[in-house]
Amino acid sequence: MGLSAAELRLQVEEQMERGRASKRAREVARIILERGACTTTDLEELGYKHPPRAVKDLKDAGIEIRTITESYVDPSTGNTKRRAKYSVVGVDASKESRRQFSKAVSDAVKASGKCEVCGALPPLQVDHRVPFDIGGETFPHVLDELMPLCPSCNRSKSWACEHCENWTLKDTDMCRACMWASPHQYDHVAGRQQREIRITLTDPRDVLRFDCLRPDATNIVIEYLRENE
Known part of the structure; x- marks a missing residue:
């Protein structure tokens, strides 16, 4: 019953x-x-x-x-x-929720003033580099285990992680080697052998230059990489 x-x-x-x-x-x-x-x-x-x-x-x-x-x-x-x-x-009585970040921790993680993945300006959110569901968390919180993300990248990271094979494997080393955990030095993107360039342009002059290049911006980057092999 x-x-x-x-x-x-x-x-x-x-x-x-x-x-x-x-x-x-x-x-x-x-x-x-x-x-x-x-x-x-x-x-x-x-x-x-x-x-x-x-x-x-x-x-x-x-x-x-x-x-x-x-x-x-x-x-x-x-x-x-x-x-x-x-x-x-x-x-499930065996589970414990993630702990809330203190204001001091939150301010320290966001001190750079930009999203670590795409460079977007505030608002920013604090996220675990290795997803909580895979690596849990250290408490008191360790700043190196956290990262500032804009809301868009945070949602994208959640979707990518939940659809990665490692969501089941739960290999923390694989997570740390992912672009979503280490945007500046990574081996894969959610288990896929690929590289991504995510930038946010805020200077009006840069925005204008980008608009002039679009939709060829991606091809320009690829051609540059091939020319400099």
Whole structure:
């Protein structure tokens, strides 16, 4: 016989304390438990810009989530789309959530004032070089294990890591050799033998030069590399 709603809520509350769940994770858990289930569009309407990240906070804290995909009609366009639907099914008492970064740690990691991957200016976010799900974390936090990322690169890194073969292997050395952990000295990009150039131009003169070169900018770089072999 399964747990009653009240019993499940109690287990979740106890696990969130034990697992050091973040404020965001606690709020999302409350929403899902109150509604029985919650979709990505529900969370977006409540102000969560990246629902999968909010739900992942719950999983990190040891809350077991069932995810299904459903079709729905977008009221703004009338088009049929797909979205995820989440429900809480239990807890994993062995898990502990990542710890929040102190202001001192956050300020120190962001001191460069730019994203370590693409060079974008603030706002910036603090991220583990080796994903928390693979390498856990050292506490107190060690600055060398963290990196500043713009929101776009942080989302791209999450997607790349979760679709990399190492998400299952959990080889921390492989992670450290990845572009997403060491942008200036790496051997692969999420397990693929490739190299990437990510830059953000902020000087209006540079932006104008780039616009003049586009869409040939990529070919110009490739030709330059081949000419200088």
